[in-house]
Amino acid sequence: MKPILLENLYIKVNKNNLDQKLRYNDGGNVHMDFHGATNTTIEFIINKYGIDTMNDIFKKVGNDVYKDIKDHIKKGNIKMLAKHWQHFFDRENADYNISINDEEIILTVNRCTAYEHVRKLVGNVSPNFCDQTIKTNEALAEDTPYEIKTEILGEAACRQTIRKRA
């Protein structure tokens, strides 16, 4: 299905149609500098232990830290992932939109504020910075009936799609 058709076929997410309780439902202020520490960590681990180790750690984040979302995906409730995206991309003031139907959910990030904040903090963002998204998503979908595809569209922009495996 071509993205150009999305406006006609999909329901855009708003505050009212994802009324589910998140396992981690943070509020209060947002400390964006943590993304700088994530960037430092990615560089440190890859330089010292290699990219496979970094990916294994992201896999643990997907499988263990986000166990609750993964359990929902296993049961076919992919809207919980959309709720998670919505909550945290709102908190970080990102420019994004989510399209959702019964078969798939597409998150399009036009301006990732995490990436932009790191660029502002340190200048050069790790070339592996977006692996945190790609690899965590892969782990979330592993051993579930769904796949999550993460496409990098350019600096600070990506598309993440969760849909049933073919």
Add this chain to the structure above:
Amino acid sequence: MIPSDHFTRFYNEVFKFLEDQGEEHLEAYWLEISKNQEKHTLKLFKEKGLKGMYEYWDHIRIEENCDMDLKLDDEKLELRMNVCPSLSKVLDNDAEPMKRYCDHCAGWIGPLIDKVDHHLVYDVIDRNKPQCVVKIFKDKEKAIEEEKNAKLLMGWPKKKK
């Protein structure tokens, strides 16, 4: 994106991996984080001393949603963390918490305070409770005296004797 709200849970996974590799691996990482933090703090701490440290942690108190009391006088800065959001999140976690999670804090702050010729006394009190007391002294002897009162005193890599 791992949300900034969830960084500490990611951090926890990194710590568990490094702890499995050995103590020196954990310490090397804390030093890397310390170097990273120098970008935000070293100039401020060097130029303003305890007052600069107060400014930094007051900003952190607000931005990281800490339940923390800060007290500054001529001799020391005291941070009394009543509810630490970092450890609280790690404990409220579907992944297993690293048992020595609290150690990282002294692990990065200690080397930084050494660098600006002040003296850190870091009392974690209990690694399973999200609270601690941090005192930073101008005078080394006063810091050594204060260490005797700590319930669970933290060290850090290459701590100045």
